[in-house]
Each structure stands twice: as C-alpha cells, then as structure tokens.
Amino acid sequence: MSASLLAKSMASLALGVHRPRVQQAVLPTIAAIAPRRSAAVAVPDDHATTGRQNQHQERPLAPEIDNSLGNEESVLQNAVRARGPRNTWTRDEIAAIYDTPLMDLVYNASTVHRRFHDSSQIQLCTLLSIKTGGCTEDCSYCAQSSRYDTGLKASKLVTMGSVLKAARMARDNGSTRFCMGAAWRDMKGRKSNLRDIKEMIKEVRGMGMEVCVTLGMLDDAQAKELKEAGLTAYNHNVDTSREFYPSVITTRSYDERLNTIDNVSQAGISVCSGGILGLGENKEDHVGLIYTLSTLPNHPESVPINTLVPIPGTPLGDNKPIEFKSVLRTIATARIVMPKSIVRLAAGRITLSEEKQAMCFMAGANAIFTGDKMLTTDCTSWDEDKDLLQGWGLRPMKSFEREAVNPEMVGSDETDLANETSPVALFGTEKSFEQLKRNTGTSV
Numbered sequence: 001m002s003a004s005l006l007a008k009s010m011a012s013l014a015l016g017v018h019r020p021r022v023q024q025a026v027l028p029t030i031a032a033i034a035p036r037r038s039a040a041v042a043v044p045d046d047h048a049t050t051g052r053q054n055q056h057q058e059r060p061l062a063p064e065i066d067n068s069l070g071n072e073e074s075v076l077q078n079a080v081r082a083r084g085p086r087n088t089w090t091r092d093e094i095a096a097i098y099d100t101p102l103m104d105l106v107y108n109a110s111t112v113h114r115r116f117h118d119s120s121q122i123q124l125c126t127l128l129s130i131k132t133g134g135c136t137e138d139c140s141y142c143a144q145s146s147r148y149d150t151g152l153k154a155s156k157l158v159t160m161g162s163v164l165k166a167a168r169m170a171r172d173n174g175s176t177r178f179c180m181g182a183a184w185r186d187m188k189g190r191k192s193n194l195r196d197i198k199e200m201i202k203e204v205r206g207m208g209m210e211v212c213v214t215l216g217m218l219d220d221a222q223a224k225e226l227k228e229a230g231l232t233a234y235n236h237n238v239d240t241s242r243e244f245y246p247s248v249i250t251t252r253s254y255d256e257r258l259n260t261i262d263n264v265s266q267a268g269i270s271v272c273s274g275g276i277l278g279l280g281e282n283k284e285d286h287v288g289l290i291y292t293l294s295t296l297p298n299h300p301e302s303v304p305i306n307t308l309v310p311i312p313g314t315p316l317g318d319n320k321p322i323e324f325k326s327v328l329r330t331i332a333t334a335r336i337v338m339p340k341s342i343v344r345l346a347a348g349r350i351t352l353s354e355e356k357q358a359m360c361f362m363a364g365a366n367a368i369f370t371g372d373k374m375l376t377t378d379c380t381s382w383d384e385d386k387d388l389l390q391g392w393g394l395r396p397m398k399s400f401e402r403e404a405v406n407p408e409m410v411g412s413d414e415t416d417l418a419n420e421t422s423p424v425a426l427f428g429t430e431k432s433f434e435q436l437k438r439n440t441g442t443s444v
C-alpha cells in the first residue's frame with residue numbers, strides 16, 4: 001500500500017470563490033520584499049496604476065524581473081507572479097524559496113494561495129483502513145510492516161457494509177473526500193480484492209463524495225480499472241527526496257513509485273503524492289521532495305505533508321519530532337512551487353496546536369484529515385475541527401469545488417505553459433513522462 005498514508009495513521013503517525021483582487025494580492029507581496037532593496041523597478045502595464053514610478057516611491061508595484069535583486073528575491077518574485085504552475089523548477093530555485101526568511105515566505109505563500117484558491121476553504125477528508133497490517137514492505141516508519149514488532153494485528157479486507165457505514169458518517173459530518181487505505185505492497189494477484197474495492201469506490205462515489213484509495217503499487221491496467229470504477233484520486237507518496245529515500249525504504253525503489261504515479265496519471269486519475277517530514281532527513285531533502293513532485297509532468301492534484309509520529313518497534317521509533325518551522329517552511333514552499341495543488345496537512349496534525357495549524361493554513365495548506373479515526377489511530381474529531389475552522393473563519397470545501405481561481409491572473413495553462421522552451425511550462429499538457437524523468441535524472 002502507499003507508504004505514507006497508512007504508515008502514518010497507524011502510527012497515529014504515520015501516514016486542492018474567486019478573489020479577483022489582483023493588486024491586493026501582489027502589492028503586499030512586493031511590499032514584503034521592497035524594504036531590502038533600493039533601486040526603482042519597472043512597472044508592467046497591467047499593474048501600472050499610478051503612473052508615478054520613481055525611486056522615491058516606498059512601494060513599487062509589481063516589478064518585472066529585476067536584476068538588481070538578489071537571486072533568491074527574483075526567484076521568489078517570479079514564482080509569486082506566475083500565471084500558472086510550471087514543472088521546470090530547479091533545485092536551486094526551490095532552495096532559494098525554501099530559504100526565504102520565514103515570515104516573508106509564509107506571507108508570499110499566502111499571497112499565492114489567495115490567487116489560486118479560495119483561501120476560506122479547507123477540504124475535509126476521512127481516511128479508513130480497509131486492510132490493516134501484515135505488509136511485506138520495510139518502510140522504516142510504518143506500524144503496518146510485518147518486519148517490525150509494533151503490536152499491530154493484521155486483518156483482511158473489510159466488508160462493503162463497514163465501508164458504507166464509515167463513509168456515511170464521514171459525509172454526514174462534513175467530509176467530502178473519503179479515502180481508503182490498504183497495507184499492500186502492490187495489487188499483483190489481488191483480482192478479487194480489486195473487484196471488491198471497485199464496488200466500494202462506486203458506492204461511495206454514489207454518495208456524492210470524492211473517493212481516494214491507496215493500495216500500493218499499481219500497473220496501468222489496474223489504474224484503468226480503478227478509473228472506470230469512478231475513482232477520484234490515488235495516493236502514492238514519494239515520501240522524501242530521491243537521495244534520502246534509500247535510508248528509509250529498501251524494498252521498492254523511488255522509480256517504482258514514480259511509475260505507479262505515472263500509471264495513475266495516465267489513467268486520468270488525480271494523483272495524491274507527498275512526503276513525510278521527520279524521518280532524519282535534512283532541509284535539502286525537503287527541497288528534493290518538492291523538486292520531485294513539482295517536476296512531474298503534472299503537479300499532483302494533492303500534496304500531503306505528513307510529519308512522523310514515531311512508532312515504537314520501528315527503526316524510526318526513537319526519532320525526535322521535527323521542528324515546526326521546518327514543517328511550515330515546507331508547506332509554504334510547496335504552495336508557492338505548486339500553486340494549484342491542494343496541500344494537505346496530514347499525519348501529525350493531531351500534535352499541532354490550533355495556532356500552529358492556523359499558521360499552516362496561512363502558508364497555503366488547504367486540506368486535513370478529520371474524523372473518529374485516521375486508519376486505526378486517533379484523529380482530530382469532526383467536532384473539534386468544525387470549531388477550529390469556524391474560529392478561524394474557514395469553511396469546509398464542497399466536493400469537486402476547488403477549481404476556483406482568478407482567471408485574470410492565472411491565465412490559460414494551454415496557451416502559456418505548453419511551450420517547452422518557455423521558462424513557464426507544462427501543466428495539463430502532454431509531455432513524455434520518460435522525457436521528464438531524463439530531465440530530472442531519474443532512470444526508469
């Protein structure tokens with residue numbers, strides 16, 4: 001099964017309204033940067049509102065690329081002003097954004113968030129374990145791996161009745177996406193399981209909910225079957241950077257994960273893929289994780305950011321919690337680099353104070369898992385989350401509601417992004433996955 005979702009939950013852990021105010025969105029962003037430079041900058045026509053541009057102005061309007069700025073500032077400014085997603089990111093560019101002073105980073109991420117999403121909406125998802133434990137993989141954070149003694153009892157695929165009961169409860173409490181996770185390496189030889197899961201997908205979709213599953217590695221035929229059953233999204237996390245990955249999992253390769261993501265994407269299913277923070281990685285691995293996801297042919301529709309909840313009995317059971325500032329920095333960078341994606345505050349949220357969660361929402365996170373359980377472990381309850389959202393002026397996202405963007409600023413992916421030679425390229429366009437992998441140094 002997909003590493004992250006299940007892994008985290010088990011461990012109590014370890015497991016995307018218009019705001020057409022273009023200038024309101026851009027001005028504060030630039031204002032946040034302006035105090036650190038002295039030269040006046042050019043003003044493009046679409047932002048020139050005063051006609052009084054000179055070096056005595058305190059807050060120049062949206063500048064074009066400004067060579068007087070340091071590299072980090074120009075990378076950030078260009079990212080914040082982009083009209084759509086791009087998958088031509090370099091590690092250095094992502095690192096420059098990641099290293100922005102934290103309050104500026106959050107401010108700019110919040111600006112991007114408001115351009116591409118209704119910032120008052122948070123997607124509520126509920127995650128059910130439909131087959132628990134006994135997994136042959138060695139993901140070193142996971143309570144469900146049969147290789148570690150975590151005290152977890154393995155079980156078989158649950159019944160349709162229990163799925164429908166859980167989905168109904170989730171829907172009635174405001175969740176609009178229902179996720180089902182099974183602790184499997186892959187779906188090879190699981191024809192009857194696949195048949196049963198397709199029926200579950202059809203039934204839950206019939207209730208008006210988005211449906212996501214995470215079942216481990218998939219081949220292209222299996223992905224097509226799930227698509228035909230009505231599956232909305234498939235979760236398959238890359239977990240961390242390519243470089244750090246072998247320190248965490250040895251039983252399946254990074255490229256095998258990317259192949260499953262490609263099979264899912266080619267089948268027309270939305271991809272949910274993210275990572276886990278706190279595995280012992282460093283900040284370059286956070287950059288590497290975002291680099292992998294943001295240079296896929298299409299950005300994942302959903303990017304879960306999990307934090308490790310160490311599970312006794314697993315190799316990472318004694319890991320120290322990751323600093324919140326690193327979590328916030330990763331969320332903000334993901335929001336800026338993948339502006340259309342849903343950024344999902346996933347496993348580990350239960351350990352965050354209300355104020356820390358609010359900072360994550362300010363930095364662009366716009367989805368949470370909520371309910372009685374997250375797979376087999378405790379989860380922040382619907383009632384707590386309703387209070388949380390209400391208190392911060394947020395509201396649950398409706399099913400399939402997230403295509404709310406500012407058409408003036410976001411523009412047309414097809415017209416703006418299809419030219420491979422453009423610095424902005426490729427979202428929602430066809431590009432060979434093999435070519436992308438060559439460009440990003442992957443080997444499959």
Ligand code: SF4
Nearest residue numbers: 002003007135139142
């Ligand atoms: S061990 Fe199995 S269930 Fe756990 S994260 Fe890895 S693949 Fe998923």
